Amino acid sequence: MTDRPFYVLLGPDGAGKSSVMAEVAARLPGWRTLSTDDAFLEPSHALLGALRRHVVEDVLPNLGTSYSADFLASLLQTAVVHLKDQVERQDGNAPLLMDSYYYKILAKCRLAGARQNPMYTWWRSFPRPRAVLYLDVSPATAWRRSAAGARLNPLEHFGERPEWLGFEDYQKSLRKLMLEEVRDVPVTIIAEQPSVARTTDAVLEVLAP
Template sequence: MRPRLTVLLGPDYSGKSSVLEGLAERGTCTVVSYDEALLDPAYSLIGRVRDEFLTEALRAPAGRYSSDLFLTVVQIAVVHLRDRAVDAPPDRPVVVDSYYFKLLAKCSLLGYDNASLFSWWRSFPPPDQVVYLDVEPAVAWERSGWGADANPMEHYGENPTEESFTRFQMDLGEVMAKETAGLNVITLGQTDGVEESVDLVEKTVRDGAHG
């Protein structure tokens, strides 16, 4: 029996990472992520691949790395999330960081496309629910330091502008909505702080586990 699986999803700068860190600190559920702050040291290879290859590849001149090679490396993170989620102890709920939904959406929008690979990702065990943390693009833009902290997978074009960032985030939300269509999606709006967001997500996960 696999554990009950909740995917925490949202656009960039929605506060997802902060909520996951808060959930991990409370210890009421198993948190699965490839973010450095949440990655189990036993899987440090995942972090090194992300930091060393993806950072270089995203900034490399066009054509240096093929789309297939880029997606092969992205797939390391995607499969890691699946493995850790389905292999987690079944005695408490699992909250997984975006699963494959967000990376698939971003790769599609940025032109890294592979129908066969994406079809395989979509065959992964579906989550029991998706908790979607929503945020207005204008708020996300401000949280990004007005583009200063935005990475190349958060906007269109070579350099972030408010227009290229906003358009990308809106398209990202639409693609993620299509990918999660038919699933139990619970949308949570902006709150007054991280603790309130953690409380809401924790309650949603707990209610789902007892529903």
């Protein structure tokens, strides 16, 4: 366990977490932001971005044939362990805002077919955040942000192709599983806002009132 203060920004696909994290970093220079997205990765951690691209380009198109759901979960665990390692290496008392932690990955692994896996017990033993900030967004808004499915990958919708009904059903299921996973952690739900700036304002009211 760690007593270093950290918070988790969580939300469905298309919630705008990366944009909000960039805005938080600009407005709260004393805070550290942590994500496995390429824009936030240090050069020494470029491997994580490469692995994510291989998951999208090589594994997901062949999931259920060449690769199993458990194999997918094993690859995604690299991101989970990286986030844990970064929390435990945090210096001093500088607060940290983290993208999703293991919560979203675990939910997506379950939706991909890896419903039970011994890794999940380990993930759930990781340090707990002080709070989770859940960016709520309607599936309709997220669908619009994805250019009507053009920017989606297979871990963001049900069905072979990105269609509205499969996307809506997936996002509702994802939301349910993520909120179940954080039920024992303090959660603040940030209602959908009209802009990144307004969403960031709502997040900062919780992080730095």
